[in-house]
Amino acid sequence: MSKREMKGVSIRGATKRYGQTVALKETHLDIKPGEFVSLLGPSGSGKTTLLGLLGGFVTPSAGSIWIGNKDMTYTPPHKRDIGIVFQSYALFPHMTVGENVAFPLRARHQPKASWAAKVKEALAMVELDGYQERNIAHLSGGQRQRVALARAMVFEPSLILMDEPLSALDKQLRESMQLELRRLHQRLGATIVYVTHDQSEALTLSDRIAILRNGELVQIGTPQELHNTPKDSFVADFIGDATLLPVTRVDSHQIRLGSHTLTSARPVPDATELFLAVQTEKLLIDSAAENATANRLEGQITDTIYQGNSVRVCLRLQDGSLLTLRQPTHYAACQQLPAVGERLQVSLHPEDTIVVPRCT
Ligand SMILES: Nc1ncnc2c1ncn2[C@@H]1O[C@H](COP(=O)(O)OP(=O)(O)O)[C@@H](O)[C@H]1O
Ligand SMILES: [Mg+2]
Structure with a gap:
């Protein structure tokens, strides 16, 4: 998989309400092509809702979502050209590693003759080439998460979304996966939006970090900017x-x-x-x-x-x-x-x- 044309993302005045609950207040956010942006905030602050707006699982109550130069506000998830990795691996337990990774190719009706090479390449990226025939049940947690990553990348999406993908792993594995993700991002030049509640993880991975609180995007900046010029007591307390x-x-x-x-x-x-x-x-x-x-x-x-x-x-x-x-x-x-x-x-x-x- 080579460096490809990556797409930027623009959230233009999007809000999300569930009845009386405001899950996300009016949000404006521009993410550059190839940028790694983390959404960081305590539980219930609106991170998953914001990611859902990008992925198309959540329809905004107002505002619009742009990916590349296209308004995708009402485009369903499978037509958005997005790779997604969740906290739970969401792998198919009855399929082999190779079948799991090939799944998005099948779903996108890509020619079957091309699958094997693409699967091999995606697995090589997460250092699991050769595991194609393995049973998912026989893999460790870290290996499963790498399979999930390979599956998210195999169809060369222009945007990758991740929702706390490492939070189920123990500390040591989490830290080594963080470094792996960092390298992968550098190599692919992929646009990645990454949800986490762990600030050290956000610092390790991100070009910029968006801090959320009570459904509001409080501040977005580089790790240095957030450290040196926090907007208010919440950001100052949350960072560092x-x-x-x-x-x-x-x-x-x-x-x-x-x-x-x-x-x-x-x-x-x-x-x-x-x-x-x-x-x-x-x-x-x-x-x-x-x-x-x-x-x-x-x-x-x-x-x-x-x-x-x-x-x-x-x-x-x-x-x-x-x-x-x-x-x-x-x-x-x-x-x-x-x-x-x-x-x-x-x-x-x-x-x-x-x-x-x-x-x-
Ligand atoms: N489907 C839903 N129905 C009702 N309320 C929801 C729904 N999804 C999220 N919320 C509410 O919106 C707020 C933000 O949730 P969420 O985006 O999941 O936060 P986070 O991912 O930061 O923990 C929370 O108060 C949550 O209870
Ligand atoms: Mg969440």
Whole structure:
């Protein structure tokens, strides 16, 4: 399977209501050809509904869905040229691996003579060539998910949709499948829309991530954009590993946190309720920070938790607010870490001093 003409996707003012329930508020979303976009949000936030609009399983209450340059709003799923992978593999248990992968070719009435070569190619992509005659029942969970992937790609769709395809797998397998998906995407140049509630998965895979909450697309951006300029307290809390502390606005670049005045490199939003969103890894123990412009905070260590790849340190500031920082566990860093009960000075760079309004 070669790199092919991939199609972009455009959701234009689509909404979905079920009776009184609004599953998806008015949504506008443009996805570029070849882009990998994740839909990330808690359970019930509207991810599957949005994916269903693209796949054609869900008809919008208003608005339209465009794939390539065509209005596909009322086109049934099998005529949309889309490959789909769900959480449950949805493979046919009574068919062999090869028959499962050939199924979309049969359904699309492609000439039978071409099936074997296409199946072989699709299976090779997921490193399962040679498994054609195997029984589905004898495969591991990871192998089944790879068969499901091969089946979604065998007819060279212009768009691939995936709904939590790895969530049934254990952590180790999930992580290796994530890397495999990443490589596959790079190799195929496929347009992929991927539903997940796991932020690390979204970060690993995506060019851009769309954050959903209560049926609303709150923000879409690259992983860096979401980290550095979260739109509100929901995004700041959902992305990364942050502590949110209430602060007051002093001026366009300064805030007050208890007795501390902090400078932010970015404009402080002009809202009544503001939070400082501090990512745990952005706080540096002061002796290591030479930067004179950095914000300084001082508190008492209430807890240190060794977590293998990092140490979490909980710090109580003078006004009582609790801050968490994460330190590397190499020898030098551990040496400079005071004991529980002792005072600690930390610094936060103005570029890492992120202030967000409360989500509405
Ligand atoms: N067929 C349906 N009938 C009624 N309500 C639905 C239906 N599908 C989804 N919903 C509701 O729409 C909201 C969004 O659901 P969904 O898109 O499945 O969320 P997610 O995939 O993010 O968990 C939820 O409140 C859900 O209960
Ligand atoms: Mg869902």
